Amino acid sequence: MDAEEARRLNALYDEVLGGGRASAEPRPVVAESWQRSLAAQVDPELDAPPVVYGADRLAEVRESHPLNAVLPVLRQTLTSIADEASHIMVITDAHGLILWREGAADVRRQADRVALSEGAIWSEDAIGTNGMGTALATGQPVQIHSAEHLVRRIHPWTCAAAPVHDPDTGKLIGAVDISGPLRTVHPAMMALVTAAARLAEGQLQVLMAAADEQLRARNMRHLMALGEQSGALLTPTGRVLAVQPLGWLPDRLIVPDGADRIELGDGREAVVEPLDEGYLLRIPGTSRRRTSLDLKLLGGSQPIATVNGRPIALTLRRAEVLALLMLHPAGLTAEQLMLQLYGDEGNPTTVRGEMHRLRNLLGSGVLDTKPYRIIADVTGDVDLVRKALAQRDLGTALQYYSGPLLSRSEAPALRAERDELDATLRAAVLESADTDQLWQFAQTSTGADDLEVYERLEAALPLDDPRRPTAVVRRLRLSEE
Structure with a gap:
């Protein structure tokens, strides 16, 4: 100056x-x-x-x-x-x-x-x-x-x-x-x-990632000891590090100082047990039988919602709504859903109409309002993949991953989620030294056109492996494109 x-x-x-x-x-x-x-x-x-x-x-x-x-x-x-x-x-x-x-x-x-x-x-x-x-x-x-x-x-x-x-x-x-x-x-x-x-x-x-890994390693036995009982390992700040079964908790919970029980967003009460570092969360039982909802949203096939064992084919828009609500367990207002589906050009009235039709299609006990949220016991391939990747369980992630999330969707929030999920899975696969997992990823639509994946496979597969010729041919084809 x-x-x-x-x-x-x-x-x-x-x-x-x-x-x-x-x-x-x-x-x-x-x-x-x-x-x-x-x-x-x-x-x-x-x-x-x-x-x-x-x-x-x-x-x-x-x-x-x-x-x-x-x-x-x-x-x-x-x-x-x-x-x-x-x-x-x-x-x-x-x-x-x-x-x-x-x-x-x-x-x-x-x-x-x-x-x-x-x-x-x-x-x-x-x-x-x-x-x-x-x-x-x-x-x-x-x-x-x-x-x-x-x-x-x-x-x-x-x-x-x-x-x-x-x-x-x-x-x-x-x-x-x-x-x-x-x-x-x-x-x-x-x-x-x-x-x-x-x-x-x-x-x-x-440093946080290292501490998380240490907490998991020291305390996973407590979670496994719950058997069939639902539970989770939490950091001292309430972040969910591991959960069984997959997909039933948000990424973070509020645990007040000294609390021995907390109420979850779905009305259930969870017991909080302090560990030397963090908490063990467990659900001793459920007060009522809830509707089950399973969502198949990955890959190129038609999205399916299964309600209490009954499969229901979904239009793209309805699948988008359910995907967003599954990714936001606390719920979304009509205005928030509008922004995530349409961007600034949407109309909350359109969203409210779609939600009314979707609730009628799925039946009672699945969706609630104010805010719009899923109240059923929900599982879904996309959430299972996300949770597995967060827990560094690549095998489980690949088991449930059949392709991109709603590949035809242009909804801004889902495009971002799709890109992030694909990139995270790809990075984990390339970092892994497991050739079988690399091959499994290559069989998905996401990995099928990935030159680096086939270069890695060609280098890693033995000459007598029956998969190697396919890897070589695909690598050559992708190199020429």
């Missing part, structure tokens, strides 16, 4: 906060932040933010914070650059508490003068508009220059920050920031902190 731009921002700051007629407007993100900060009674002449933790207490807070696990990645990404560019790297929690601050020694000394230091709170309601606080307030990456800061003492600084979210819950857990004196501003600061935040989230995702 050159001196002329800094003077322009200072003049604008004085005009806007002085209450006179401003010659221009601050950037929207800055103006909105000033409004929030002033509403929180932040004084623009404030000396420094509060320092709430000393070194001993801060060490405990750091140890338990999720970003502690990815600190080496952030250091590798940002600290060396910060040193070279006369910046500091700052990492906060979700409330703006500075947990770590590292970088050039001379910049750290300057930062100490405005309490840009470990243990201080840099939320908007503590110190006004700033990179970290505003990124946390908006949930978006942001860069704040000079007099865009609400508090005058911070005007000699420039900063760029990006929020970091928990990949498990989606909740905000902190922010990553690069700060420095005005002379050190660089156009790449924003891109750098944004990339660092995404890298941290990616690393947290990897």
